[in-house]
Every structure is written in C-alpha cells, then in structure tokens.
Amino acid sequence: MNLVTPDFGLLFWMVVIFGLVFFLLAKFGFPIITSSVEKRSAKIAQSLKDADELQARMAAWKVEQARMLDDVRKEQAQILREATETKARIVADAKAQAREEADKILAEAKTQIAAEKESALRDVRKEIALLSVQVAEKILRQELSDEGNQRSFIDNLVDEAGKASLHA
Amino acid sequence: MILALLISLLLTADPSPSVQDDREVTVQENPVILSDSEESESINVAEIIFEHIGDEYGWHITQWKGKDVEIPLPVIVKSSTGWQVFSSARLHHGAHYRGLYIDPEKGKIIDEATGKRPLDLSITKNVLALMMSTLLLLAVILLTARWYRKHDALEEAPAGLAAAVEPLVMMVNDMARENIGERDYRKYAPYLCMAFLWILLNNFLGILPFFPGGANLTGNIAITLVLALCTFFTVNLSGTRHYYKEIFNPDVPVFLKPIMPVIEVFSALMKPVSLTIRLFANMLAGHIMILSMVCIIFIMAKYGPLMSGGMTVVSVLFGVFLDALECLVAFIQAYVFTMLSSIYIGLARVREE
Numbered sequence: 001m002n003l004v005t006p007d008f009g010l011l012f013w014m015v016v017i018f019g020l021v022f023f024l025l026a027k028f029g030f031p032i033i034t035s036s037v038e039k040r041s042a043k044i045a046q047s048l049k050d051a052d053e054l055q056a057r058m059a060a061w062k063v064e065q066a067r068m069l070d071d072v073r074k075e076q077a078q079i080l081r082e083a084t085e086t087k088a089r090i091v092a093d094a095k096a097q098a099r100e101e102a103d104k105i106l107a108e109a110k111t112q113i114a115a116e117k118e119s120a121l122r123d124v125r126k127e128i129a130l131l132s133v134q135v136a137e138k139i140l141r142q143e144l145s146d147e148g149n150q151r152s153f154i155d156n157l158v159d160e161a162g163k164a165s166l167h168a
Numbered sequence: 169m170i171l172a173l174l175i176s177l178l179l180t181a182d183p184s185p186s187v188q189d190d191r192e193v194t195v196q197e198n199p200v201i202l203s204d205s206e207e208s209e210s211i212n213v214a215e216i217i218f219e220h221i222g223d224e225y226g227w228h229i230t231q232w233k234g235k236d237v238e239i240p241l242p243v244i245v246k247s248s249t250g251w252q253v254f255s256s257a258r259l260h261h262g263a264h265y266r267g268l269y270i271d272p273e274k275g276k277i278i279d280e281a282t283g284k285r286p287l288d289l290s291i292t293k294n295v296l297a298l299m300m301s302t303l304l305l306l307a308v309i310l311l312t313a314r315w316y317r318k319h320d321a322l323e324e325a326p327a328g329l330a331a332a333v334e335p336l337v338m339m340v341n342d343m344a345r346e347n348i349g350e351r352d353y354r355k356y357a358p359y360l361c362m363a364f365l366w367i368l369l370n371n372f373l374g375i376l377p378f379f380p381g382g383a384n385l386t387g388n389i390a391i392t393l394v395l396a397l398c399t400f401f402t403v404n405l406s407g408t409r410h411y412y413k414e415i416f417n418p419d420v421p422v423f424l425k426p427i428m429p430v431i432e433v434f435s436a437l438m439k440p441v442s443l444t445i446r447l448f449a450n451m452l453a454g455h456i457m458i459l460s461m462v463c464i465i466f467i468m469a470k471y472g473p474l475m476s477g478g479m480t481v482v483s484v485l486f487g488v489f490l491d492a493l494e495c496l497v498a499f500i501q502a503y504v505f506t507m508l509s510s511i512y513i514g515l516a517r518v519r520e521e
C-alpha cells in the first residue's frame with residue numbers, strides 16, 4: 001500500500017536535509033544553549049549553597065553578638081558599681097580628712113586661747129601685785145608719818161619675825 | 169495498541185469508498201434532486217483523506233471557482249532518457265511530458281518507456297514542507313544560540329525566543345542526562361534535542377490546516393523511518409563491549425547460548441521498527457480522524473438541513489476535541505520518540521559494574 005511503502009525521494013531528501021541541519025545545530029546550536037543554561041544552573045546552585053552558608057554564619061554571628069552584648073552589659077554594670085564605690089570612698093575619705101583638719105585647727109586654737117588666757121592672767125596678776133604694792137606703800141607712808149606708829153610697827157615686825165623664827 | 173488503532177482506522181477508511189460509491193449511484197438515480205454542479209461536487213472521502221495525508225508533486229492548496237489553486241514544484245527525475253528537471257504543472261491532470269506521467273492510482277511519476285518508477289528526487293509537497301520546517305527549526309535554534317552568545321546567561325534571564333526554546337531544549341537535555349548518564353550524555357544530547365524539536369515542530373505544522381503546514385510529514389513512513397534509523401545507528405555504533413557481549417554472549421545457561429543472540433539481534437532490529445511505526449501510525453491516525461470529522465459535514469449536506477445541521481454541530485465539536493487531542497499527541501509522540509531513543513542509547517552505553 002502507498003502509505004506504508006517509504007518513498008525513495010522523500011527518504012533521500014530527509015537524510016540530506018535532516019543530516020545537514022543536524023550537523024549545523026549540533027555544532028552551532030544546541031551545545032551553546034545547553035552549556036550556557038548548565039553554567040547558569042551551576043551558578044544558581046552555588047549561589048543557593050553560598051546563601052545557606054551565609055545564613056548559617058549570620059546565625060552564628062547573631063549568637064556571638066548577643067553574647068558580646070551581654071558581656072558588655074555586665075562589664076558596664078561592674079564599672080558603674082565600682083565607680084559608685086570609689087565615689088563613696090572618696091567622699092568618706094574627704095570627710096574624714098576634713099574632720100581631722102578641723103579637729104587639729106580647733107585644738108591649736110584651744111591651746112593658743114589657753115596660752116593667751118594664761119599670759120593675760122599673768123599680766124593682770126603682775127599689774128594687781130604692782131598696784132597692791134603701790135597701794136601698800138602709800139598706806140604705809142601715811143601710817144608711818146608719825147613716830148609712834150613707826151615704833152609700834154617696828155615692834156610688830158620684830159615680833160612677827162621673832163615668832164616666825166621660833167616657829168622655824 | 170497503536171497498531172490496533174491504525175488497523176481499525178484503515179479498516180474504517182477502507183469501506184468509505186464503497187459507501188461513497190453507493191451514494192454516487194443514488195446521485196445518478198435521483199437526478200431531479202441533485203443538479204449537475206452538485207454532482208461534480210460530490211465527495212470522495214477516501215480521495216480527500218488520502219490526498220491530505222499523502223504526498224503530491226505540486227502543493228494543492230484549494231479549489232477556487234472549479235480551478236485548482238496549486239503551487240507547482242520542481243520534478244527531478246532520472247528516467248530512461250536521463251535526468252529531467254521541470255515544473256510539476258506540466259504533469260497536471262495526467263498530462264504526459266518528456267515520456268513521464270503521473271499514475272492516477274498511486275499518484276507517482278511513471279516512466280512511459282519502462283512502465284516503472286524512475287529514480288525520483290522531485291521536490292514534492294512533503295519535501296518542500298520538510299525544507300521549510302527544517303529551515304525554520306534551524307533559524308529558531310541558531311537565533312536562540314545567538315542570544316546566548318550575545319548575552320551573559322549568568323546575569324540575564326532569557327527573553328523572547330530564547331525563553332521559549334530553552335525549556336524544551338533543557339527538558340530533552342535533562343532527559344538525556346537521566347537516561348544516558350552523566351558521563352557521556354553530552355555527546356548524544358544534540359541528536360535528541362534535534363529529534364525532539366524536529367518531530368514536535370512537524371507534528372504541530374501537520375495539524376495546521378493551511379499552507380505552511382498541512383503536509384503530513386511525521387505521518388509519513390519514509391520520514392519516521394529515517395528518524396528511527398538515526399536512532400538505530402546512534403545506538404549500535406556507540407554500543408560498548410558490554411552491550412555487544414550482552415547480545416552475542418550473554419551470561420545464560422549453555423543450552424540458551426545459541427538462542428539468545430537470535431532473540432537479542434531481533435530485539436535490536438525491532439526497536440527502530442517500533443519507533444517508525446509508533447510515530448507514523450499515531451500521526452497518521454490523528455490526521456485521518458480529524459479529516460473524517462470534517463468530511464462528515466460535507467457528506468451530511470446531502471441529507472437535508474436538519475440532519476446536516478445536527479451532524480455539523482456534532483462533527484465540529486468532535487473536530488475541536490480531536491484537534492485538542494492531536495495537540496496533546498503531537499507533544500507526547502515527540503516526547504516518547506526522544507525518550508525511547510535516549511533509553512536505547514543509555515542501554516547501549518552500559519558498563520560492567
């Protein structure tokens with residue numbers, strides 16, 4: 001039957017045309033397309049792998065970052081605590097020193113006051129003694145202006161002196 | 169299954185001339201009903217179908233006002249008088265030219281002197297369709313390759329033609345890698361791509377009912393035979409030692425030793441035959457079914473408006489369904505041919521573990 005007997009002319013042309021075009025496409029067509037696309041697929045696969053790796057590294061970084069932040073916070077707290085302590089100590093020291101200084105000044109002032117008082121008292125006594133001697137001299141002079149009084153006075157003195165030597 | 173389908177279709181196609189003969193008789197019996205012009209338009213279904221699925225020397229496009237609209241094609245024949253090259257219009261309607269004529273039954277050129285077929289390398293309808301579709305494929309693939317040459321595929325997504333062709337090419341490429349193996353699939357991928365895209369393109373062009381398409385290339389046994397032989401030679405010329413050992417000296421009990429090579433050689437020879445018949449029969453059957461559906465409309469025109477109107481609706485619906493089915497089959501057959509080819513090549517590339 002016509003349909004199932006291959007026609008030689010068509011067979012011939014099919015071999016020629018198909019062969020020729022196959023040769024051309026196998027050389028300049030398909031390998032270029034497939035190699036480009038395969039390169040791209042490889043690149044996409046590589047990029048995906050890289051992205052995965054990066055993500056993993058990012059996660060690690062995040063953990064690291066959190067840890068570092070925690071450390072920094074702890075350190076900050078410690079520094080603050082230490083600063084507070086130092087402040088307290090410095091204030092306390094300053095207070096103590098100030099009190100000491102004040103005490104010293106006070107003590108010095110006291111001794112000075114005492115010395116002043118002493119010297120003032122001594123002056124006053126000296127003055128008083130002088131005054132009393134002058135007063136006694138004036139009184140004595142007035143009383144010894146007459147002879148009788150002078151005798152009795154000398155007698156008294158002698159008595160007194162005699163009593164004093166007896167007692168001694 | 170496919171063979172059964174083909175046979176059933178051929179059987180259904182065969183009775184149609186007798187049916188048509190009966191009708192012609194009725195036409196002659198009722199000259200009152202049918203006028204002269206209608207008689208000349210009466211339909212020979214088998215002729216129409218075989219004209220569409222067969223080959224011809226000129227490309228008959230349509231009939232316009234009772235005249236054939238036809239693209240004349242060059243006839244190239246080596247007859248008893250030597251090489252002859254002339255337009256197919258010279259042989260139109262059984263005309264004799266330079267001792268040659270077209271046998272009205274077979275539709276082939278016959279040498280008057282010998283009464284046999286001369287060496288016939290004419291550019292027939294199928295050869296022209298073959299040239300056009302193959303050039304189209306060449307252009308499409310080279311343009312796509314040009315895109316990849318001019319653009320950095322690593323940076324840009326494919327656009328236009330490249331975007332359309334790339335998935336098909338890569339589908340076949342991946343199929344080749346899967347079936348042949350990572351090691352040497354690269355050597356065979358271009359052939360598989362070529363076979364797949366060529367068959368796919370021609371399957372679709374065959375469904376197309378008007379000029380650039382319409383030729384029944386992949387439903388022609390010469391074409392599918394060449395394709396299957398390409399696969400056959402690719403397989404058997406690239407067979408490994410292990411492959412040939414499996415054929416001629418397989419590890420079987422001694423009493424099987426003389427039988428196995430016979431079976432294996434037969435099986436190797438049947439592979440291209442099955443490839444040929446599968447593609448050919450599927451495409452041919454599809455064309456015949458669609459053409460039959462279209463012919464029903466014209467056959468039924470004789471049976472009154474109600475009948476013809478009803479059957480027209482039915483056959484248009486069936487025609488649409490069959491066309492959709494054919495689009496599916498066009499892809500599936502191209503895929504099946506390529507996949508089987510790649511599997512056969514993969515089997516021939518076996519290595520001893």
